Amino acid sequence: MPKTVLRVVDVVKRFGGIVAVDHMSMEVYENEILGLIGPNGAGKTTLFNCITGVYRPDEGDVYFMDEKITGLPPHVIIQKGIARTWQKVRPFKKLTVLDAVTVGALLRIPDVDSAQEKAKEVLEFVGIEKEKWSRLGSEITLIEHKLVDLARALATEPKLLLLDEVAAGLRPHEMDRLAKVLLRIRDEKKITMIVVEHVMRFVMGLSDRIVVMHQGRKIAEGSPQQVASDPKVIEAYLGTKPL
Amino acid sequence: MAKPNKILGIPRRNFYGIIVFALILSTVPALLRFNTYYVYLATDIILIASLVAAWNIIGGYAGQLDLAASAYMALGAVVTGNLLAFYGLTPWLGIPIGVLIALGVAVAVGYPTFRFGIKEVWYALLTAALVVILSRIYWLIYGSTETYLPTYEWSWFYLRFNRYEPFYYMLVVMLAIVLWINYRIRHSKLGYYLNAIREDELAAEALGIDVRRYKLYALMIYATLASIIGGIYVCITGVVGYRNFDPWLGITTAVMGIVGGLGSVEGAVMSGMILRTLEDYLRGTIGSQYPGSHLLVYGIILIVVGVLKPEGLASLIEYVKKRIPWLKS
């Protein structure tokens, strides 16, 4: 029985009259890549925000390594070891690539010089070329943004990494580059990941397990093959757009 | 771990930069032939440059458009001034007391403000309102009568002199200290965190930064420095009143910081010195015929910089740096 890293129990989040997340429960096991998929507006990003402390759930609880973290502010949650990246990249435009990643590293290493060394290590790990390190956040390409975002999060030494639509907007060969990095994160750094994704080819090929959300609820769970042939999933997708 | 490339916690080249800059500034009174009026203007320019450099910590690094520089400066001034005038207390003690009171106000205002997530335009307006509130409170307590400080020919104990040179050198030292603190912050965890907050608060928080706490740190350091500058200022002018709480000084301080390019303390100091010199020059020439014309020019510069070159003077400095190789680290 694999160890449970994250447990989401009956989480509800409403915005006015709209129920964005509706009694959602799921578990994430150690060292797996969990794909979280679902049609637009299924509540995936809202669930992310409930886990990372951007929103406080209206009902239900979130447990990380058996510790209740419901409603803690984001800067405390990352301290516990849950890092994230953003659906729309949020670069530090006027900081260099190296400095941006150093900001992440400073969470565990208060000394700037040592944090910078750590940042260099992480940048090398995600595969950003040395000559790009002194570029400003406003001067790099989308794939580099995604990798810097990822490096920033990795530099905080998380146990669990939440990736919100990392592949969106990338070209196929860039997706392959990203997927390789993610697999290395799982295999070499032993970090568990939840990947919210719309690009099916990407998430199906990458994930060990898939959870499907629709209208704020979990409608299916299982291996990529099981989920792809699940009639409920097909219906949910066909109701909006084809797979 | 030993860091041979650093002196007093800042990079070697920044340390020598400050020393050279201070030495160059030290020659100015002699170049002005110790002319009272010119040395007075030079003192004023260094004072404003120090204030803008202090503002750079909250405005440039933390990215909060604070318009209350004059509030913290005035708190330092009125506390130091009144303690000296009424109780004969030396500014050497008066200034620290002024700093404590300015810090108290900074925390009382900053804590709830950052706690409730007030930023951007609302933070700017709130701090502009703070200056007016303090001015009104002072006015309600002391009325419109001004307090005059006792005069001494030459007293280091009371910080009162019949010449401007001692103040000039004191402020050069102050400017050097403010610059050192700026560099010190920039090369520490605090500086990295403030920059991240300026760029994107949400992303900063998701990297583990307690945004409120670090903003408050920046505000406290800035308020401390501004109130010390205010304490020196009152010894120069020898008079305090509710007019010290001047909303315009708060706004122009921020303007100079913005024109200097946010986050670049070199740009902030340069812009403070250039704009204040220009202001004094225009006031002395066309300003006497057309009151306000010197500030009109200010407004035009600000619009042009904002529309054409939002990175401000700092980008010019970068431009020069890129072309002069030995200025690079």
Added chain:
Amino acid sequence: MISVEPMLLVQNIVNGVFMGLIYSLVALGLALIFGVMDIINFAHGDFVMIGAYLTFLLATTLLVDPTLTAFITMPLFFVIGVAVYKGIIERVLGAEPLIQIAVTVGLLMVLRNLALMIFKAEPRGVPFTVFGFPINVGPITIAASRLVAGIVSLVALFLVHMLLTRTKWGIAMRATADDREVAELMGINVKKVYAVTFGLGISLTALAAALIMTFSRADPYLGLLYGLLSWVIVAMGGLGGVIGVLASGLIIGVIEAIGISVVSAGARELFIYLTFFLILWFRPRGLFGRR
């Protein structure tokens, strides 16, 4: 304990209500500009100040009542507003708040110091108005000028409300405020809407200035007062539309009146800005909801 003559308090509050109506009128222009265009305009109050001086010049040159000058200054300010939009504001649309603030502070300094250069910091009042007489309602005395100013402001607020809800232009403005991209897809010329909104916002300050000049004087320092005041009202009114602005203006007018009665005339700003602090801290979405 400070004792307050009850009748005097009532008298001051009545005055405060009428002042509040004018404040609402000034703030409405700012609320439109901020709400529709997302532009942070720090120079708004200084348009009131320039309008006041212009009213003084026109009234004393043409020898007409200050209120009548609005027929000239409002269209003129509309044109000026469009010109300022085209020349400056359009270039900082969507820029960082800091840049917008910097540029409009620059505009504020230009306007304010133009007034200082031309009028040398002297307050100027129009020495005549047909509304110079007092009206007595029981024990309360109201200056006719304030009554007229209040009523005209109310009518203007109503007309803007109708404009926003009943006309093609108003609907385009509200659509643009909601979502600029969607408005563009619907075929609305957003740039044109912005220009008109800015022009309208500025021309409302000209009307307010003409009304103010029937009982008050033009002064270069009016700019900061009305600028901050308008922002306080916008913070309170949120995006509650014309009604939100009207209610907030009235609240501010009354708070100011109470401040004057209970402490002293010098305390009026103190009360307004303390209210501002409390609103931002405890009702950051305004009393009537804000984005």
